[in-house]
Amino acid sequence: MKALARLYVALIIFFLYAPVLVMIFFSFNESSSVWVFTGFSFDWYTGLATDVTMLNALKHTLIVAVLSAVISTVLGTAAAVGITALRNKFSKKIIMSVTQIPMMNADIVTGISLMLLFIFIGKLLGLRESLGFLTVLTAHITFNLPYVILSVLPKLRQTDASLREAALDLGCTPLQAFFKVIMPAISTGIITGFIMAFTLSLDDFVISYFTCGHYQTLPIIIYNMTKKSVTPDTYALSTIIFACVFALLIMYNMLQTKSESKKAAKAQP
Amino acid sequence: MKNENIVELKGISVAFGGEKVLDDFNLEIKDKEFVTLLGPSGCGKTTTLRLIAGFLEPDGGDVIFEGRRINDLPGYKRHVNTIFQRYALFPHLNVYENVAFGLRIKKLPEKEIKAKVTEMLALVNLSGLEKRNIDTLSGGQQQRVAIARAIANHPRVLLLDEPLAALDLKLRKDMQKELKKMQEQLGITFIFVTHDQEEALTMSDRVVVMNNGKIQQVGTPQDIYNEPLNAFVADFIGESNIVDGKMLRDFYVEFSGQRFDCLDKGFEPDEPVDVVVRPEDVDIVAPDKGMLTGVVTSVAFLGVHYEIIVDIGGFKWMIQTTDEHFEGDRVGLYIEPDAIHIMKKSEYSGLYGDYSSYSEEIDHLSDADYGEEDGGE
Numbered sequence: 066m067k068a069l070a071r072l073y074v075a076l077i078i079f080f081l082y083a084p085v086l087v088m089i090f091f092s093f094n095e096s097s098s099v100w101v102f103t104g105f106s107f108d109w110y111t112g113l114a115t116d117v118t119m120l121n122a123l124k125h126t127l128i129v130a131v132l133s134a135v136i137s138t139v140l141g142t143a144a145a146v147g148i149t150a151l152r153n154k155f156s157k158k159i160i161m162s163v164t165q166i167p168m169m170n171a172d173i174v175t176g177i178s179l180m181l182l183f184i185f186i187g188k189l190l191g192l193r194e195s196l197g198f199l200t201v202l203t204a205h206i207t208f209n210l211p212y213v214i215l216s217v218l219p220k221l222r223q224t225d226a227s228l229r230e231a232a233l234d235l236g237c238t239p240l241q242a243f244f245k246v247i248m249p250a251i252s253t254g255i256i257t258g259f260i261m262a263f264t265l266s267l268d269d270f271v272i273s274y275f276t277c278g279h280y281q282t283l284p285i286i287i288y289n290m291t292k293k294s295v296t297p298d299t300y301a302l303s304t305i306i307f308a309c310v311f312a313l314l315i316m317y318n319m320l321q322t323k324s325e326s327k328k329a330a331k332a333q334p
Numbered sequence: 335m336k337n338e339n340i341v342e343l344k345g346i347s348v349a350f351g352g353e354k355v356l357d358d359f360n361l362e363i364k365d366k367e368f369v370t371l372l373g374p375s376g377c378g379k380t381t382t383l384r385l386i387a388g389f390l391e392p393d394g395g396d397v398i399f400e401g402r403r404i405n406d407l408p409g410y411k412r413h414v415n416t417i418f419q420r421y422a423l424f425p426h427l428n429v430y431e432n433v434a435f436g437l438r439i440k441k442l443p444e445k446e447i448k449a450k451v452t453e454m455l456a457l458v459n460l461s462g463l464e465k466r467n468i469d470t471l472s473g474g475q476q477q478r479v480a481i482a483r484a485i486a487n488h489p490r491v492l493l494l495d496e497p498l499a500a501l502d503l504k505l506r507k508d509m510q511k512e513l514k515k516m517q518e519q520l521g522i523t524f525i526f527v528t529h530d531q532e533e534a535l536t537m538s539d540r541v542v543v544m545n546n547g548k549i550q551q552v553g554t555p556q557d558i559y560n561e562p563l564n565a566f567v568a569d570f571i572g573e574s575n576i577v578d579g580k581m582l583r584d585f586y587v588e589f590s591g592q593r594f595d596c597l598d599k600g601f602e603p604d605e606p607v608d609v610v611v612r613p614e615d616v617d618i619v620a621p622d623k624g625m626l627t628g629v630v631t632s633v634a635f636l637g638v639h640y641e642i643i644v645d646i647g648g649f650k651w652m653i654q655t656t657d658e659h660f661e662g663d664r665v666g667l668y669i670e671p672d673a674i675h676i677m678k679k680s681e682y683s684g685l686y687g688d689y690s691s692y693s694e695e696i697d698h699l700s701d702a703d704y705g706e707e708d709g710g711e
Contacts, residue, residue, distance in 0.1 A: 230389055231422035233409045235436035235487060245435075249426035 085307060092300035099295070109301040119302065122286040126267060129198075129282060133205035134263040140206070141213025141262075142255055146243070148214070149221045168211045176275035179204045183276060196278025204276040205266045212265065213258035220254030221247075253320055260317045264310055339398075340365040340491060340523050341386055346395035348381055348547075355381045356547045359395070363491075363525060368517050370526045370534040373544035374570070379527045382544075383493050386525065388412045400490070415489035417497045421480040423468045429455070429479055430464040436487040454482040457516070474505045481516070491523040498533065510537055531571045535559060543567050564677055568610045569686035575616075575651045576687020579609035579676070587676060590626055590646055594669065598676035608677040610687070613641070613654040615673030624666015630659050643689050650689040 095104035113119050144164075151157040167175060180196070183203075187195020228250065232242035248255070270284040277285060283306065290299050339362045346359040356378045363369050371379040384390040385397055388409030396403050404412060415436075423432050433454050437447045455461050458478035468476065477497060484492060494513075498506045514537050517524045528534055534541050535555040543550040543558060543566075551563040562568035565576050579589035584599035589609045601607060621627045628646035639654045644665060651667070659665060 225420065225422060227418045227420065227422035228424065230387075230409075231416070231418060231424070232435075233389070234387060234414075234416045235483070236410050236439040238410055241439065246424055249424075 088300045089304045089307070092297055092304045094297055097297055099297075109297045110305075112298050113301055113305075116298070119283075119286060119298075122281055122283045125198075125280055126282040126284075129202055129205055129273075130263050130266040133202055133209055133266045134259050136202075137206045137209035137213050137262045138255060138259045141210050141258060142217050142251075144210070145214050145217035145221055146247070148218065164211050164214055167208055168215075172208075172269075172271035175208060176204070176272040179207065179272065180275040194278060196276060196280075198280045201273055201277040201280055201282070204272050205269065208269070208272060209262035209265055212261045213255075216258035216261060217251055217254040220251035224250045253323070257317055257320050260313050260320075264313045264317075267313075268306060268310060338364055340367075340400060341525070342396075342398040343382070343385065344396045344398065346382075346385065346392045346397070348378075348385070348390065348392050354547055356385075356392075359547065359549065361542060361549065361552070363523060365490075366521050366523055368514065368524045368526065368537060368539045370528060370538040370541045371544060372528060372531060372534040372541055372570075373550075374529060376546075377544040378547040379529075379544050380495055381547075383416070383495055383525065383527050386491065387414055387416050387493050413490040414493060415484040415487050415491075416493040416495065417480050417484050419495045419497070419499060421476045421497075423476055423479055423483070425468050427468070428464070429460065429466050429468070429471070432468065432479055433482045433486050435483060440487075450486055451482075454486045457485075458482045473500055474509070477501065477509065481513075485516075485520060485522065489522060491525060492517075494524060494526045496528055497526075498528075499530075506533075513537065535571070543570060545570075561675065562610060562677065564680035565608050565610075565682040565684075565686045566680070568608075568675075568677065569682075573613045573652055573654075574687050575611045575613065575689070577609050577611075577649060578684070579607050581605045581607050581676060585671075587674065590649065592625055594625065594674055595671040596674040596676060597672055598674075601676070601678075606679055608679060608683050608687075610675040610677060611651075611669060611673055613652040614639075615670070616651070616653045616655075617668040617670075618653060618655050618657065618659065619666040619668045621664050621666045624668055626667040626669075628665065628667065630661055630663045630665060633659060633661060652689045 091099060091102070092109055093105050093107070094102050095106040095108065148157060148160055148164075151160070179200075183200040184195045224247065228246050229242050232246040233239065237245060268284060269282075270288065273282050274285055274288070281289075283302065287299055287302060290296070341361075341363040343359055343361045346356050347354065348356040359378070359382070361382070371382055373379050381390065385392055386399075388404070388407060388411075391405060397405050399407075399412065399414075424435065427435065430451055433451045434447050437450055442450075451464070452461070455464065458481050460475060460478050460482065463471070463475070468479070471479065477500075480497070497513075498509050501509060510533060513524070513526075526534075526537065535558070538555055540552060541555055541558050542552050545566050551558060551567045553561070558567065558571055562571060562574070565574075568574040568576055577589045579587050581587055581598075581601035581604065582593065583603055584601075585596055587594050587596045587598070587607070587609060626646050628644040628651070630642050631645050631650065632643045634641045639656050640658060642653050642655060642659050644651045644653055644667065646667070653667070
């Protein structure tokens, strides 16, 4: 029975990670064959580094990821503070549901509806090209926001309400009280929210596809590459993205366990 | 020219969601006074404190500080500091930085801050713990940090919201003495909120007994204990037997079917009154020598004395005595004139002071209720 359970787990892990491992493996293949490993090489990686389209797309991706993560973290934290301060339980519930809908919504619906909206506004303003950097950034901020809010909210809920009053009592203005007392107390929530937002933005394809116009990001370039023929430089690129996301996820988990063990330590008498 | 009241509350009313928490509330607090707001949970005592601290604006009435109306002045501009029930220390700062917090906000020079923090930590006996993390401190130590943090700012008034509630009995008694000493030494007005009547009596210059958002009585601890104004105060402060009586004339009262000499006057002839007799003021004598006689229905040994319940004509009296008695004993009660206190009838008449449903278990349960947080919002 136990052996069976182990086998089951092993199979799950195999099916989850085998494709990625195969891809990583072939990204180091000397030839472009996808079934024969002819020799080890970094050629596909060095090839990437000289590919201008690719580097441009990488630049776009990073700019959008960093900016959308920063902006959605600021907006999301402010929103979470506002939601926590709401006294009316009914409006609190409504705002929470409205916040969560974009998370549940299918990416393709979000992407198409955002595209329609952007084109509509573009036409209103008489722009020749409505889609571009600003629209893809706005779209990313939109789908990042709920994740930031949801990672900051529980931290705020755990924070003793009298901490803020204590800060005001000692002479802080409400703004000072936030930066000097509340923010340190919810910092892990803010950081995890930021990492979540950054990761989501980094590997988003569907919504970017509809909203980016000529400002193409990496996932879209990869998609376009595979339309012609699948070459190992795609594997190399995907491997890099996988490594980045993997590293971010590990960071995210470490932060979470850290704040949890801190809580556990506090619970001990 | 100088008004010696440092804080005045005039005609204050506060309601949360249509429920009145304070109703036409008036209180004057003198400079350098130690005033305690005492009452059960939900009586409005914490709300009163929050009004003075500036965390709450009254719906009606005025909050006056040193003769100036401060209703709209936000808390961070008031010369008032608070010690919170659960201390509210800043967990991301160490002991030193917690105490220095208010001084840094005021942008004092680093040297001055250092001198002040050192002085404050010495005052609360925490010298040497500057670098310690808040999490590593015991409850009593955290309490001391909270005190040091508040008084480092030289408040004119210090507000204390049940600061000792979380400490164990021994520590609580020590802190009571220390706080009182500190208050005299620093010359700061203390406004102290508690549901613990003993704490209120030991520490205060003046006690304000509250219930249902109204002041029941204001006075020195002795006044409150010896001359309670109504059945609520008599019952809340210490133990009391409260029986219906009739004031026959000045210095002469009838209750429990007998007539007694007493020290009270100024009532209408034959006016119905509440009569208070404290359990420790009753002497137990032989049945034939007693002014009242009854049967012992329960006995509890409390260490210092026995607490016995005596049934007199269906009304159960509580009596504290150092002599042992047994259930079923027939005893006589002897009551001196100065042990009898007469009160006017009030809305609380008949609600308190009968020990017929008394059991220790029930008493402890109701104590636990008082430990709940005050109905702040």
